Amino acid sequence: MRSSNGPFNWTAVFLFLSCLYTLFTPALTVKKQDFKTCDQSGFCKRNRAYSDTAISQSSSWTSPYTLDAQSIAFKGGQLTGIVLKNLPQSGENLRLPLTINFLESGLARVSIDEEKRQKGEIELRHGSKARKERYNEAEKWAIVGGQQLSKGAAVSKDSEEGTTKVLYGPASGYEAIIRHRPFVIDFKRDGETHIQFNERGLLNVEHWRPKIEKEPPKEGEENKAEEEQKIVDPAEDESTWWEETFGGNTDSKPKGPESVALDVSFPGYEHVYGVPEHTGPLSLLQTRGGEGNHDDPYRLYNSDVFEYEMDSPMTLYGAIPFMQAHRAGSTVGVLWLNAAETWIDIVKSKLSANPLSLGIKGTTTTQTHWFSEAGILDVFVFLGPTPQAISKSYGELTGYTQLPQQFAIAYHQCRWNYVTDEDVKDVDRKFDKHSIPYDVIWLDIEYTEEKKYFTWDGMTFPDPLGMQKQLDEHERKLVAIIDPHIKNTANYWVKDELVSKDLAIKNKDGNIWDGWCWPGSSYWVDCFNPAAIEWWKSLFTYDRFKGSARNLFIWNDMNEPSVFNGPETTSPKDNMHHGNWEHRDLHNINGLTFVNATYAATLQRSKSEAPQRPFILTRSFYAGSQRMGAMWTGDNQALWSHLKASLPMVLNNGVSGFPFAGADVGGFFGNPEKDLLVRWYQAGAFYPFFRAHAHIDTRRREPYLAGSPYREIITKALRLRYALLPSWYTAFREAHTEGWPIVRPNWWVHPSDPAGFALDKQMYLGSTGLLVAPVLEEGATSVDVYLADETPYYDYWDFELVKGRGMHTLDAPLEKLPLLMRAGHVFPRRDRPRRSSGLMRYDPFTLVVVLGTDAQGAEGTLYLDDGESFDYEQGAFIHRKFTYDAATQILRSEDIGEKGKKSDAYAMSMQGVRVERVIVVGAPAEWKGKEEVDVAEEGAKASAGTRKVDCVFHEASGKKAAWAVVRDPRVEIGKGWKIDFSSGARDKKEL
């Protein structure tokens, strides 16, 4: 018989199991089946197979592409010709027009098109209205400059037989050696090859061909048909030429197979960086399997990847097809200008053939293989030779980072969702009550009436203007979300106008395409259409977007576009855009065009107001998006692994030309433990874009709710960000004019030290010499930080000396953010805590001068403007260089800005804003006893002459460096001045 306590036992088991269930709810994971692997993407599989064939035949493999020597012409920096693709079956030679532009900037641009498609001599299936030519308008959106053809470029007379040699670049130090048969290009700098095209023979332009309808297999012969299929060359696998089905969606592919592919080799280069957006290490991994490598290529196909995974080549929300290869002493790069679905295979091979060639050249070669589904083949070649030069010329080409408004680089408080206008006002007051600075509060989709953008939910946001007015009292801003999907519902004026003006994306049949997103059934505005941009601009005027004020800015989310019921959660590829381009042609640019329209729309929202710099946050991006705003890394999770992943992601975006980047602080999904939240704020204080965000189902986590001591530690991290804002703003200015990253990886700052090339857990802030190594491991109370050379560094908090090339362990209890100052730098701060960055406008500065143990001196810069208008374009800014000369012991401020029409007015407005403190870290020991310094300021009356100002010297003790503080030199930040430390101790008589 059964035991009497049976039921009790069962209940206990149930309880136990359900407890386990709640404790170990399976970790959120990406729905991998929703996204294609290379094998599931026809052209990816075909091109990989093509490469496999080439590799397996190695020596006997010959690329079927040749350059017709007769066709070559060179004029004014441009080489043209015809590449012939030989079809072995028919013997036919297909004509592929080649253009190579040699640009004044030292870049080369190689473009290959297909003549038949170009001339429209093809037929489309299914009666498609799509354009017949390959997509060639990516440059329209991505490229803004640097297109001037080089006057100095010339074909060399001493080209070898069967090659054409073009000399170009600075002092004609670059060479492009174009071999005709097979078609291969070597790019050389100073006689050495750095980049090779088609060296492995993987160039592939899938030409147009008519579809040959096959007889359907007769009854009982299916097996035979299948067998026949098997022996077909997988590179010519026709099954995905004319139609592809994935996840229940069928792509009609009216243009047939049209992929373009090319292998790009970097001989002697071991590290490649770039091609965001992916998770994983900064130094890209190999992708053809093996221990620690990826199995699939890096993919670029902007998608709303839900609960994305770590260390993956899977695509994410944005795509920048720009890659840099780096080795000690040289950096080169390529920009693959193509907006269609793109994959990149990476393999690295050690050179073992010549062991004697050890030396400055690396022994590893990185070979990459790029393939895109459609469009022309269009590649820019960068020969560096430094990371700085690459960033600069990439910026010249695709545009520099927008100089954002001051508030945009301060702290942003976001949540899905602040539920009412009262809620927003309450959070606003609570920040003040707890003396925590913040600049921007955000509204996610719930503020709208039933997810209809440009409306407010009347019940929850009855008084949006009152809310924005309260925020404005302390110069705070509101950011509201506006997405590209327009609710398909009756009596919604935005939808009505979209339809009546015919500005929506169409389906393959030419009707307005209907998909699903937040509002349910929706239409998508087609921002490739200039008329759509004009219309979009009209929506943001204050009289149309009722309830919006001047301090409202915009968040463009879901612009991949995210389509809940679409293939791979995005638009069908055979949808049609303005100009009859298929969506497949331009998918990766879609997000950029939407931000572009919003940028234009928010420049000036009424005729009577002065234009101001727009602020737009985007999730989807492409090369060029940096011109319009900031990006964030999408929907991350409240896990240590995601905190850790954020650094390489932000760093990679920085070196890839879009440095205004950050991850959701705290993690979007899930509830972070308090220590994770604290560590995330400490790391986030060093993201260029610093925003906390949380999912609607998470607990509230505004910093003031964290409780002691977490609240205090978080507040310190926030106040540190605010104190360093002048340094941040200066770094943004460098990004805006030089294209340099705002936070920089070790290799970028120390390009000659191979030991640091793969580091991605520590970052430099601009050119300040500040090196941060946030704690990214649960429970860790120390971090290891790598120093690339013998230059002294000092702990930011106690001035302890950290010196010597190699790893150093820094103490990092929860309340401490590991931060070092590199000798040789001067950086500005503003130490007075205020409620928002706008209220710091006239605060005095602290200058920190960090000296080494030798006589190298120090220098640094400050850039300052009104942080809001475009007046800086007319000289309304302060740009100073601070130099400390060790020999003379003089710290100087000199003007490095160019004067403009509005320079004087701005200088006037900043008159009286001064330096209140100079801190000299690593002060010379002989300053002992020094009590004053001599201060002289330009424009001071002659009678004033040199002033004596107090200076206090603190001796070194133990490992802590000596330091000195100049007490209120009262020199103006916008003026020239010098502080002379060489004078001696105060004359006793004066006391």
Added chain:
Amino acid sequence: MRAATFFVLASPITFSIAADSPRPRGVGPDFAKFYKDQTGFTCISAPHVKLATSRINDDFCDCPDGSDEPGTSACSHISSLSPPSTPGDVSSGNVNASLALPGYYCKNKGHQPSYLPFTNVNDGVCDYELCCDGSDEWAGLGKVKCEDKCKDIGAKWRKQDEIRQRALSAANKRRNELVTESARLRREVADRIKSLGEEIKGAELKVQGLEEDLAEIERQERTKVVKAESTGGRLGVLTGLAKARIEELKVNLVAVRGERDAGYERVKKLEDILAAFKEEYNPNFNDEGVKTAVRAWEDYAAAGRLGEPDTQIEQDLDEMTKSDEENGLNWAEYEGQQEGDVDVLYKFEEYLPAGLRDWVDKKLRDLRVMLIDNGIIAPASEQGGESQAVKDARERLNLANTELNGQRTSLDQHKEDLEKDYGPDDVFRALKGQCISKDAGEYTYELCWMEKTVQKKKRGGGDTNMGNFMRIESIEVDEDVDQDGKGLGSGVRMALKYENGLQCWNGPQRSTTVVLACAAEDEIWKIIEEEKCVYRMEVGTAAVCEPAPGEKRHVRDEL
């Protein structure tokens, strides 16, 4: 020129020749004594630091406690919330340094003086809430001009204050009424307890009487002879009935088990579907329907999913449905039995002469009663039917007992109620069961005093219980009070804790803390979801006004 003004004002020019010189800018009267010495200044809480008087308010922070800058923001970074600006702050133990002064002193002539945080001095914003005289922006940064608004603000405040004071006295009056009402209600309860005591005494007597009645009637009834009802023996009939009944139950058990198994399969299938649904849905899409379903499923699953059938029970059931013989039950054995022992006893009487029979009868009856009373044999009622007279008597007793128990329970409840915490002066007794509500966004929130809090969706849908009243607590608050006097203010406030409301998805059971402040009208001022499903209501009620009028009144210093 603005910049010039900046520097002129920055220097300490406000000292005069008068003996009782004016205080430096920003110094409140309580701290004036520290600034009297014309020959030098000693930092208030760091007396080892002595400065020239020219360093007071020169817009540079010299004192580790910030006391040399009472009128500027130069020392505003001295706070445990700031990163140290130099290691001096670290090494001298000033990491957690605090300011010696409470803030920048605004004289606010025409109104009440107050202290403004130093971080807000000269930041370009007129902080009229604390500084109606606009003196906080004395440097006029960025062309900001803060005119003195104290006259207006003060007048407005006094007017408001008058209203507030009136409201306060109304509130106190109302509280007195509540207290009186509570006392009356309390007396009612006490009276009820008293009367219940009497009633219970009476009822107890009644029960006692009825018990005696019943015993007597039973005693009489027991003597009556119970005749055998039919041939074949009563046991035989019973056996027959039992057999049929068991057969019927067995058949039905098999049928029900069949249905159960089918149902089990279906539930299992549904659970699998839902479990897969929960795994694969995308919470990011925020489809309310889907989320509600997932939530409901999680609640369901938390209570335990369908388990495998208990094999032991199944074996038992299998055994039960086997034929009776296999279970060792032989009906035939019982069906033939003719007479019971008692029958024989009764029959024996029939052969005796009448007189003897009566004597025997009496003796037997006594013996039986004795046996029954001693628990040796069972009373007649358990062996056969009970007479109507006994039933009636028992009925009456039961009724009386029920009544008595009811009264006892009621007494306990009333006693408990009397001991329950209804706050000081029992004041919430008068409010118990009354409800007030407030619209906020898409919901209406309801507070029922001492009972529960509820969230009602305006667009329709079920009410959500946000907690049931548990206890009274006190908590520290620091909130604003608006011009109408609505708001919690700062200090310790009474709070009603409502807990164990509806379970929240991915969260706790809903709970509400109702924080109370004095007001004439009972009114919900604000509802905040502090954390997921943890609510806070800020509520005004006269119930928490200061008890005795004339005593030190609760005056708020918000303006």
